[in-house]
Amino acid sequence: MAPVVDETMLRELVPQVLSALIHRGADFATAEDAVQEALVEAVRHWPRQPPKDAKAWLISVAWKKFLDAVRSDAARRRREDIVHAEPAAIPAPATDDTLWLYMRCAHPALSPSSAVALTLRAVGGLTTGQIAQAYMVPERTMAQRITRAKRKLAGARFTEPGGVITVLKVLYLIFNEGYSGDVDLVVEAIRLMRQLAGLTHHPEAQGLLALMLLTTARRPARTAADGSLIPLPLQDRTLWDRSLISEGTAVLQRALSRDQLGEYQAQAAIAALHADAQTAQETDWIQILEWYDELVGLVSSPVARLNRAVARGHAESPGAGLAELDRLPDSLPRHSATAAYLHEMRGDLTEAARLYAQAATKASNLAERNHMLHQASRLNSRPS
Amino acid sequence: MAKYLLLKHYRGAPEAVNNVPMDQWAPEELSAHIQYMNDFADRLEHSGEYVDSQALAPDGVWVRSAGEGRPPVTDGPFAETKDLVAGWMIIDVDTYDRAVELAGELSAAPGAGGRAIHEWLELRPFLTDAPASTD
Structure with missing residues (x-):
């Protein structure tokens, strides 16, 4: 069997190759397609003919693919006899190209799902098929999402409105999506985050x-062999x-x-x-509570406020946690689950069981719903 | 990024505004309706929000296990069943509001007299498999 190409190493090179093309004057959208084609070529040829310099090889092949695309596009336009005004090229920055690419892919003009998809492809080097599989949508849908994102960027003037923070939001979304199918988005998010943290x-x-x-x-400790959740x-x-x-x-x-x-x-x-x-x-719940105080001062996240109630429950008393919970709207996701946990801590097992059952109906994912059902069942089946 | 099911009912949904049974529409009204549904799916694919859609035949039966070693038993169809699903579309959108907006557009498909049906569609969020990594 032919040796397998180290795809992680290959993907590490993607932003550098893309930057190189943009530096030579290629537009982002066409260059990005050309890089993807070069990756396919690499996977095909490298097992038999490994390159001396992987990056140089990729740049040279991607540049050829780019020129091919431009030529066939120009030929098509001549055939159709349409004169297009060339859109002004996006000025490529002098330094820190990879960081620039990250910010471009996370541009605030894009919807979160588009920014995620474009980031995974243009800086992550994943194929459209892999991204589609990870997000469980048809490949055609994902291809359109990426094409639209690139079209939108071609029209958007690149200032630096969101900067690094918008990129972080996108990587946080990718990380949170977790694992599904072949692509482990947690691993991808960490890989991209390590790269970004080295750039800024x-x-x-x-x-x-x-x-x-x-x-x-x-x-490794978070789920049992059967996939069920194990709480902290x-x-x-x-x-x-x-x-x-x-x-x-x-x-x-x-x-x-x-x-x-x-x-x-x-x-x-x-x-x-x-x-x-x-x-x-x-x-150390006292210190954790102090950090939650900091956190809710920084962001108005309902999740942070619910978790702060749990921290108070531990640091002070379950009653103090419940009192804090009472001040939060019970429409918040996981409100019932949090209330159930604190009631159980206080020893109100009947009320806790009722709330766990209620939490099961409000869970946004299957693992959590099953976990809440188990919690209710555990309390309901205790010897009376 | 969340998936929603848009569920269309033969029976069981509240009454539509333009509530004429399809067999009484003019042929061109039927064609216009089908065209609208196809265009809608195409448009969602282009916006990167389409996942799947299927239509279901109205005839169905109930099936249950009859115990080990025995063939399953079937029953029905029951004409009086209150809730009868006609089909669905699955979308993958950024927000709940976008899901509502799209359901509204789908509900406005043209019906009798070329006027929008304004039928009620059921909008249901999917449960994902696992909680977010940081939860």
Whole structure:
């Protein structure tokens, strides 16, 4: 069997190859297609004829593909006898091309789903088919989503409105989508986040990288063999990935030392405190509560406020947590689940069971719904 | 990015505004209706929001297991069944509001007299498999 091409290494080169084409004057949309075609060629030829310089090979093949596309496009236009005014080329920046590409793909003119798709393709180097599979939509639909995004960008003037923070939002969305099918979006998000964190000194980039690493460290303990959820207090902490935890903690400490707090750093700090506890009982809830105070001061996230109620429940008393919960609208997602948890902590098992059952009907995903049903069933079947 | 099901009913939905049974439409009204539905699906594919659509035959039966070693038993069809699904479309959209907007457009498909049907469509969110990574 022919050796398999290292696709991760190949994908690492994608933004550099794309930048090189844009530097030579190619437009973003055509260059991006050309890079994808060059990747296909690489996967086809490299097993038998490995290149001496992978990056140079890709640039040269992608440039040829780009010229082919431009020529056939020009020929088509001549045939159709249509004169188009060439759109003004987007000025390529002098430095930090890869960062520029990230920001371009996360442009605020794009909808979140378009920005996600374009980022995964143009800087992530995934194929349209892989992205379609990861998001469980037909490939044609995903192809159109990407084409439309590129068309929209061709019309949008590139200023720097969102900057790094918009890119972080897109990578956070990719990370949160998790795993489905062949493509592990958690791994892709971390790979892109590591690259981005090397390109910018923004402390929130370090913060999000730390959050991703610390969250992923718990992943092996988070689900049972049958796919069911294991809540944090019941997780087997020996399964947590210690090397990801120490890396995440180190990244977080560097970010915090800059003294420009943001939501990702605060969330990462909370994840680090959980990671630090040898057992659930040893969790430093007082400090976690302080970080939630910071977090709700930074963002008006309902999830953060619900989690803060849980933290208060542990740091002070279940009653204090419930009192805080009472001040939040019960239409919030996971309101019932949070209330159930705090009621169980306080020993109101009948009320907790009722609330768990209610939470099951409000869950937005199957694993959580089944988990809530199990919680209700566990309390309902206790010996009376 | 969330998937929604737009569910169309033969029976069981509240009454449509332009509520004339399809067999009483003029042929060109039927054609216009079918064209609208096809165009709608095409448009969603172009906007990158289309996932799937299927129509169902109205005849169905109930099936249940009869126990190990026995063939399943069937029953029906029951003419009086209150709720009868006619078909669906699955969309993948950025927001709930966008899902409502699209359901509204689909509901405005032309019917008798060339006027929009304004039928009621049921809009249901999908449950995803797993919670978000950071949950």
